[in-house]
Amino acid sequence: MTASQLQDFYDTHAKARWLALLSVCLAIFVTSVSMSAASIAIPSIARDLDASARAVSWMPTSFLWGNIVLLLPAGRLADLVGRKRMYITGVTLFSLLSLFVFLVQDIASLLTLRVFQGFSVALITATSMSIIGAVFANSNRGAALGLTSSSVYLGLSCGPIIGGWLTQEFGWRAVFWMPTPVMLIALMLIFSFVKGEWKSAQVERLDKLGSLLFAAWVSAFFIGMSDVEDMAHLTSLALGFVLLYVFIKQQGRAESPLIRISALRANRVFSRSILSSFLMYSANFPIVFLMSLYLQYIHELSPFEAGQLVLIQTFIMMVLAPISGRLSDRYEPRYLATLGCLSFALGLALLLRLDMDTSLTYVFVGLIFLGIGFGLFSSPNNNAIIGSASKDKLSIASALVGLSRNMGNLFSTGVVMMLMSIMLGSQSIGPDNLDQLLWVVRVVMVLTLISALCACYYSFTRGRIH
Known part of the structure; x- marks a missing residue:
């Protein structure tokens, strides 16, 4: 099918569009659950594999690194060889790799498996939003993107609950293999109902040098942010900035770059929307972690009670995302x-x-405003990004959305860990250092507020898409 024939097909076959969306939502939900559920299983993993605390602390990090390092190359490759093909490859790989957990006998093997799972999720992330953007190009795109956002929030929210239940009832390996049947349903839907293929009409090659430079600067930056107080890590962080500069220069000279920097700068809506995404995710990511510590140590709530209170933010985000997405179509x-x-x-x-005596009602109100804010922001912002990208670059646009989110998460995590290290060092959190913990919470709130206000400026000045 030609591009116009494909669009006519989806404009006249609403069922195919919504089943394609269901496939993407299922895949995104499962990968989001995988990210958050694995953390709950870490104590069981450590006991079963006789792994040190330092080794198991790399569980979320190894997955995140695998995901980030392949995002841009995966997005560019999807635009060149086909988005549907890359999406199917990602879903299939994730399903197969999940079953490999039965072969794992030590922590090194499990960490390697998580890296490759991160690779497979990069293929899904780089193509999911671009497929939705193409299928819903002429109607309901914002609402569809809102439902994909809700799938992320639902997966991250349900992950700890699902992970805890699976670990308790079936053992920690179930956290990895149980999602496979759901992924197979997503695969069946995409095979059965998503017709045709989307790829660039221009015959180009993947920028291999650019891909290597991208992987190098992300890795150096990743290692550097993991411990900003250590000189070796600071050196790695500095090297990351140097490699980023080299990457940008190389992209400007490459014949078929991963990103056309000049085009990115010229597209004000796209560039400022991506920057807004980075700033908002940087502001949002530390909240759950810090509020969990604040509620458990200062208000002496149980982990379950603290989790229930913090969950209100995610619940509101999940409900509002499709509504705000639909509104952004109009x-x-x-x-x-x-x-x-x-x-x-x-x-x-x-x-x-916040202080030692702040009421839980006051905290609850603050979290409601956070949930409303992010629920209103995410889907319209994604709609602006996809709507302002050219049709042959939708996968790289989708990849950049994922990259801005993950890099924002990584950057803010590094800042929080640095502040925790400065104020608390190697001490365990207890009654003697609650003032220091509260100081960290307040300083992070100031920094995240600045980040959110900067995101507000770039969001408002991005320009129009309608």
Whole structure:
């Protein structure tokens, strides 16, 4: 099918569009569950594999590194050889790799498996939003993107619950193999109902040198941010910035680059939407971790009680994402996304006043504003990104969305770990250092508030897509 014939097919076959969306939502839900559920299984993994605390601490990191390092090359390759083909490859690989957990006998093998799972998820991340953007190009794109966002939030929210139940009832390996049947359903749906293929009409090659440079600077930056107080890690961080500079220069000279830097700069809507995404994810990611510590150590709540309270933010995000996405099909995304940034900033401003005696009702209200803010921001912002990208670059646009999210998460995690190390060092958190913990919470709230306000500026000044 030609591109116009494909579009006519999906415009007249609504069922095929929504079943394609169901496939993508299932795949995204499963990969999100995999990210958060594995963390719950870490104590069982450590006991069963006789692994040290330092070794098992690399469980989330190894997955995240595998995902980030392949995102841009995967997005570019999907635009060249076909988005559907790359999506199917990612889903199939993830399913097969999940079954390899039965062969794991030591922590090194499991960490290697997590890296390769990260690779497979990069293929899914780089293509899922671009497939939805193509299938829903003429109607309901914002609503569809909103449902994909809700799938992420639902997966991350359900992950700890599902992971805990699977680990308790079937053992930690079930956390890895149990998602396979769901992925097979996603695979069946995409094979059965997604017709045709989307790829660039231009015959180009993958920029291999650019891909290596990208992997190198991400790896150096990743290692550096893992311990910013250590000189070797600081050296790695500095090397990461140097490699980033070399990567940008190389992309400007390459015949078929991963990213056309000049085109990215010229597309104001796209570039500022990506920057807004990085800033908002940087602001949002530390909240659950810090609020969990604050509620458990200062308010002496149980982990379950703290989790229930913090979950209100994620629940609101999940409910609002498809609604704000649908609204962004009718109204300018920048207005909705900017309103979201302001609501998120208001929630952070409220939480700036946290102290030893702050009521749980006050905390609850602050988290509600955070949930409303991110729920209003994410789907319209993604709609603006996909809507402002050219049709033959949708996969690289989808990859950049994932990259901005993960790099924002990584950057803010590094900042929080640095502040925790400065104030608490190697001490265990207890009654004697709760003031230091509260100081870390407040400083991070200030930094995240600044980040959210900067995101607000770039969101509002991005321009129009309608």
